[in-house]
Amino acid sequence: MKPISPRALRHRLIIGGAVWALAAGTALSAEETALVEGWRFVREDVQGAQAPRFDDAAWSSVVVPHTYNAADSGIGGAKARGEPEGVYYRGPAWYRLSLDHAPEPGKRYYLHFGGATLKADIFLNGRAIGTHEGGYAAFRYDVTDALRAGRNLLAVRVDNARNTRYAPLNGDFNIFGGLYREVKLIEAPDLHIDLLDHAGPGLHVRTASLADGQADIAARVLVKNDRRSSAQFEVVTRIIDADGATVAESRTPTTLEAGRGQAVEQTLRLAEPKLWEGRRSPYLYQVKTEILVDGQPIDSAQALLGVRTVGLNAQGQFTLNGQPYALYGANIQMPTRFGKGPIVTDAEIDEDMKIMADMGVTALRLAHMQHPPRVYEEADRLGILLTTEVPLIDDMDPSDHFRENLVQQMRELIAQTDNHPSVGLWGIGNELRTSGDAANRLLAALQSTAKALDPGRPTTYAHCCLDDDDSIAQHSDTVSYNRYFGWYWTEAKDIGPWADELHARMPNRPIGVSEYGAGASILHQEDPVMRRPVADGYWHPEQWQTSFHEVHWRELGARPYLWSNFIWLGFDFPSFKRNEGDRPAINDKGLVTEDRRTFKDAYYWYQANWSDVPMLHITSRRDVNKRIARVKVKVFSNQPQVRLRLNGGDWATVPVVDHAAVWDIDLASGENVVDAVTEVDGRELTDSVRWTYRTNP
Known part of the structure; x- marks a missing residue:
């Protein structure tokens, strides 16, 4: 195995949407090495694979990001027809990488993992570094004391098997195993912005108040002193506008004892701020924080800032900057591409976000887990509000460990994404199929965690399958419902009367619709006489989906008391539970096909309703x-x-x-x-x- 040199691959660290860099001639801030090539891989459990002298010559050579389910996840099966569910490998696998290291005094070194499903055991030079449970958030370890000068061996055991200790336990999607996001070695000075803030950026900014032509911006900078003696330094935070001008600054002299960490709280006032106003005007500032010792910068971090407030009004409507703001759009499942699974590029994520923006969405629901950082960054830029949630889906385990794991995943989600102005609400779960003490205790813990960490954003829960006013739907600040009238039950037009009855019964409860949709195959056409398809059947005519959405939006769009309306879903995606429509292992309720080449007619229905850009589209074009x-x-x-x-x-x-x-x-x-x-x-x-x-x- 050829070792990889960190020096050969070093470039600026991008983290939480910010680039860590200092001006030429200044001391280095945190730097990274992308650990991409040179990995050895085997899709099985192997005893002793963590040992540096283990022989991995027979293993495959791969690059990371990598998934070991790209080729075996195309078999689906519907339990509703008595079929076994689709089978793809869910179990352990090993990755090993040899890398060279030239340690420098006064430096700290961290391993960063962008995502590993679902459990990862990390070893460096045979030493156990840590175990991470949860597949969709980033995580980091300080490996300064484990790194050696010269050759080092990094070994990672990844396991995507179902385990009652951590979420998710269920879901209508594939769980692609592997190191499917980036792996990095980060070098930082020993007095630095803390990198162990649940793998967050260590810099958190928010709009504390907005009134009378000014905004107060709160900055929280987490600083860690890993020196052997106390340190005196200054934390300097600046707000920079889109033209590059500094428009606000705060300086805080600080003393920190050896081995200690501290949160430095700062307030910066902006006069006549330009607001982040969603799709209308998503103006972005940049916040830059530096640690100065004797007037010289030794570490820095940056984050984008959208000056805005979010909340709920007395009518249960979502508000942006104090005004009602209608949230409508689509659900986006974890970004995937056929044959590659979740190994997607930034350009592919940008393509997805542009397709949704062109449709005219004001919001997206990120189902059902934390998405790649690029999704949040593009939403910031495009002015698309997001709901983003932890992977509590369908099933739960009543154990303390399961609850504590989900609380940990909530902490990671918030620490890693709370700087994004696009994030409007935190989701605490989706479609629990059971109620009772354990379920309520779990949701209460997630609610209290979200509100303690970020009291300024509302929370939400996507409810289904139990009574609409069941106790598990009462914990979050808002509740939304997954309702499939006209597909799984009754008629499409019934969603309006259902919403009216629920609103009348709970007039003070903010309610929305988090999922509604119907399957559609672009190979299946039926015009002019439409027959309602069987939801889990093989015949999913595109025209039925179009009619379904015409009826639904006419009903939902006429009810302003609904704080959200989210289509299920933006893009077709892989699901091992499905064997319906024109091929197995695909959820075909998307408005766009999985390859992004065909926009179904229903896409243009929403574009006609939502977009201000002039458009024209003849339907049934594939019914030739x-x-x-x-x-x-x-x-x-x-x-x-x-x-x-x-x-x-x-x-x-x-x-x-x-x-x-x-x-x-x-x-x-x-x-x-x-x-x-x-x-x-x-x-x-x-x-x-x-x-x-x-x-x-």
Whole structure:
């Protein structure tokens, strides 16, 4: 095994959305080595694999990030039909990496893991460094005393098997095992901003108050003195605007005893601040904190700042900067790509976020666990509000350890993402299928933890499968409901009366809809006569999903007392529990296919309703072989009218009513072309479809 040199791969540390760097000529701040190449891997449990002299020559060579389930997770099975659930490997695997190290006096060294599912045991030079339980948050260890000069051996045992000690225990998704996010070796000075703050950045900023043309910004800087003697230093924090100008500054002289840590609290006042106003204007400042010794910077951290407040008003509505702000959008499951699982690039995450932004969302629900840092960073930039939650999904274990593990995962989630202005609410769980003392104790612990760590943000819980007002739905500041009227039960239109009845019964409780959706295969087309599909069946026509969402948004959009409305879901994704639609092991309720190549018609329905960018889209474009001559042309648009023509004939002007224009036509035998056009500010938007009708098939 060829060792990797930390010096060869060093670059600036990006953490919590901030870049750690100092100006040229100053002392170094924390630096990182990305541990990417040179890993050896085996997908089995091996005795003694943590030992430096263990022979791993027969193991595979991999790069990290890496998952060991990329190729074996395409088999699905539906219990509802008596099938066994899909099978993919859930168990232990080992990673080993040899790296060179040249220690420097006055430095501390940390191993950073961006995510390892679900349990990771870390060994360095045969020494047990620590065990992390929970697959979706980052974690770190101080390995200064375990690192040697010269060759070092890092060994990691990862296990994605179900374990009642930690969450999640269940879920409608695959749990991809492995070191599926980055691994880094971080070097920091021995007087430094604390890197062991639940793997957070050690710098936390928030809008403490906002009124009368000014904002007070609270900064909390965690400093650790790992020197052998006390240290005198100054903590300097600046707020820098988008033009690079310093607009506020705070200086705090501090003395810290050897081996101690301290939180330095600072308040910075901004005059006439530019607000982070969601999609309308997501203005971002930068906060930079430095530790100065004798006037010279030795360590620094940065974070983006969006000046804004969030909350709830007396009507149960979500508020942004004190004003009601409607949250509507989609659920996003953990970002994956076919054949790669969760090994996605920043560019692929950016693509997902742009697709949702182009649809016109104001918010996204990140289901059902902490997502990669890039998701939060892009949401900040795009002005998309987020709900983000711990992986308490469906099932729980009544043990103290399980509860303590979820509390730990909540602490990690908040420490690692609370600087993001896009994070609007903390989610404490999803669809617990049981109530009772243990469930209530668990949710109470998660609620109290979130409020203690971040009292300024509301909490929420996604409820399903028990009575709407069950005790487990009463812990969070808000409650939202996963409701699938028109797919799993009754009719789509029933969601409106259900919401009205619930609101009347709980008028002072902020309620929302956290999931609603229907499956759709772009290979399945059925027009004009639609039959309601069987939810777990093989026939999921796209037109049913479109009609489902038309009805749902007309019902939900008319009820402003709902604090949230989230579609299930943005993108199709892998699920071993499913064997339905046009292929197994996929949840096809997405508005966009898993490969991101096809936007289903329902996507454009929401774009017509939500986006201010002029748009035009003819539906049923994949239903190319018509069965009858008399058909309806349906066009989604956010313009007042469209012009339509068939086979180059005369144009007909059709009004757009509630974002849809409908035109009856008679197809000719053979190929037919339908054109649509609308004028916007002197330019034309156009769309067309080709349909074939055969009189004698």
